[in-house]
């Protein structure tokens with residue numbers, strides 16, 4: 001199983017690139033943002049709690065997202081790899097993910113971290129807010145709070161994987177195809193290393 005984390009601040013293109021990557025590599029896509037929006041759409045108690053936090057630009061509690069990921073892993077054991085998009089977002093989530101994967105006798109092969117400037121992030125999210133109907137995208141203050149949450153709680157997650165030598169930084173500004181090609185080249189390199197042909 002080849003498992004990868006697509007990492008980066010809100011609006012860095014994780015969702016955009018994930019769609020293309022799953023179609024090329026046939027990974028199982030696990031996006032905690034999508035899973036939470038589906039709970040909100042279905043008006044479940046979990047969705048109502050999550051919406052309240054997401055609309056303020058805050059993260060949803062660790063136990064909620066870890067529970068969602070644990071169920072999703074169990075439901076997809078036959079995949080040839082997972083693409084984690086927007087997860088893990090805290091150090092506690094990263095530790096939980098390592099343990100869940102270990103139980104399944106697998107691990108993270110690589111973390112690809114998209115680098116995008118703060119002004120570009122804000123512009124992209126405001127632009128998406130015009131058409132997406134996402135309430136966390138149409139307010140400059142909420143977007144900046146999401147970016148602040150990222151610096152406070154999510155950026156340290158990269159250190160966790162740095163220690164294991166699994167992080168590769170990728171330029172996240174440019175055309176979608178340029179960024180996609182850079183991501184594919186890093187994935188292909190890692191697959192080759194793992195297969196021991198280098």
Ligand code: B4P
Nearest residue numbers: 010011012013014015016032033058059060086089124128
């Ligand atoms: P997410 O759904 O994960 O999404 P995101 O951070 O908004 O953005 P992403 O990086 O996927 O951006 P995208 O590709 O779409 O999170 C939403 C919220 O859910 C969080 O704030 C949090 O509250 C909660 N949550 C989710 N996971 C959680 C967790 N694990 N723990 C706790 N809480 C959690 O791109 C954005 C825009 O940029 C798009 O409009 C796109 O078209 C555009 N774009 C993409 N690439 C571009 C490029 N190269 N050039 C120009 N524009 C580009």
